[in-house]
Amino acid sequence: DAMVIQNPRYQVTQFGKPVTLSCSQTLNHNVMYWYQQKSSQAPKLLFHYYDKDFNNEADTPDNFQSRRPNTSFCFLDIRSPGLGDAAMYLCATSRDPQTGTVSDTQYFGPGTRLTVL
Amino acid sequence: QKEVEQDPGPLSVPEGAIVSLNCTYSNSAFQYFMWYRQYSRKGPELLMYTYSSGNKEDGRFTAQVDKSSKYISLFIRDSQPSDSATYLCAMINTNAGKSTFGDGTTLTVKP
Numbered sequence: 001d002a003m004v005i006q007n008p009r010y011q012v013t014q015f016g017k018p019v020t021l022s023c024s025q026t027l028n029h030n031v032m033y034w035y036q037q038k039s040s041q042a043p044k045l046l047f048h049y050y051d052k053d054f055n056n057e058a059d060t061p062d063n064f065q066s067r068r069p070n071t072s073f074c075f076l077d078i079r080s081p082g083l084g085d086a087a088m089y090l091c092a093t094s095r096d097p098q099t100g101t102v103s104d105t106q107y108f109g110p111g112t113r114l115t116v117l
Numbered sequence: 118q119k120e121v122e123q124d125p126g127p128l129s130v131p132e133g134a135i136v137s138l139n140c141t142y143s144n145s146a147f148q149y150f151m152w153y154r155q156y157s158r159k160g161p162e163l164l165m166y167t168y169s170s171g172n173k174e175d176g177r178f179t180a181q182v183d184k185s186s187k188y189i190s191l192f193i194r195d196s197q198p199s200d201s202a203t204y205l206c207a208m209i210n211t212n213a214g215k216s217t218f219g220d221g222t223t224l225t226v227k228p
Binding site: 004006033040041042043045048088090091092105106107108109110111113 | 121149151153158159160161162163166205209215216218219220221223
């Protein structure tokens with residue numbers, strides 16, 4: 001029944017060691033988002049894909065990259081994780097946000113909690 | 118100044134109480150208003166969404182939007198321990214094509 005799946009649920013990495021988080025969806029939504037959420041804070045949008053078009057937020061560090069090889073999958077690559085990158089990473093999907101229909105709200109995965117040692 | 122401000126909490130209430138969760142916003146371009154529930158170590162789950170000013174009910178939950186005051190609320194009646202979670206308000210500016218979230222209010226309902 002899971003519609004947005006994230007793997008792994010928990011990831012531990014070492015300072016500076018690259019890590020990849022994955023997200024897959026069964027909703028066939030054309031928009032996929034990656035958020036970073038730190039404790040007691042709002043999810044912070046890192047970037048999103050509108051189909052294959054990549055949209056980076058202005059304040060997303062270069063350390064964060066993303067790939068979307070097909071509609072169903074999206075990856076978040078953190079090239080050199082720092083201690084400040086420890087957070088929950090949330091993947092979300094929606095249909096075309098430009099249609100203006102309320103069903104274009106976002107559906108979230110369970111998140112991947114990243115620990116940086 | 119943040120575009121969306123949410124009452125920070127935390128909030129602790131006895132079972133059966135009526136809970137009021139609130140957000141204010143500054144961007145008149147926001148058109149859709151959502152409430153998400155987030156359990157510990159889980160992703161946000163959409164609870165309710167509204168478009169126009171007024172009230173929308175769904176079981177024990179009522180979402181209220183006042184666009185003139187730029188204020189939204191979520192009311193939970195007959196609160197249950199299972200309602201214990203962090204509640205996030207979020208708003209969509211469809212012109213920008215993305216959601217803006219509040220920081221969340223953590224609610225604990227004690228049996």
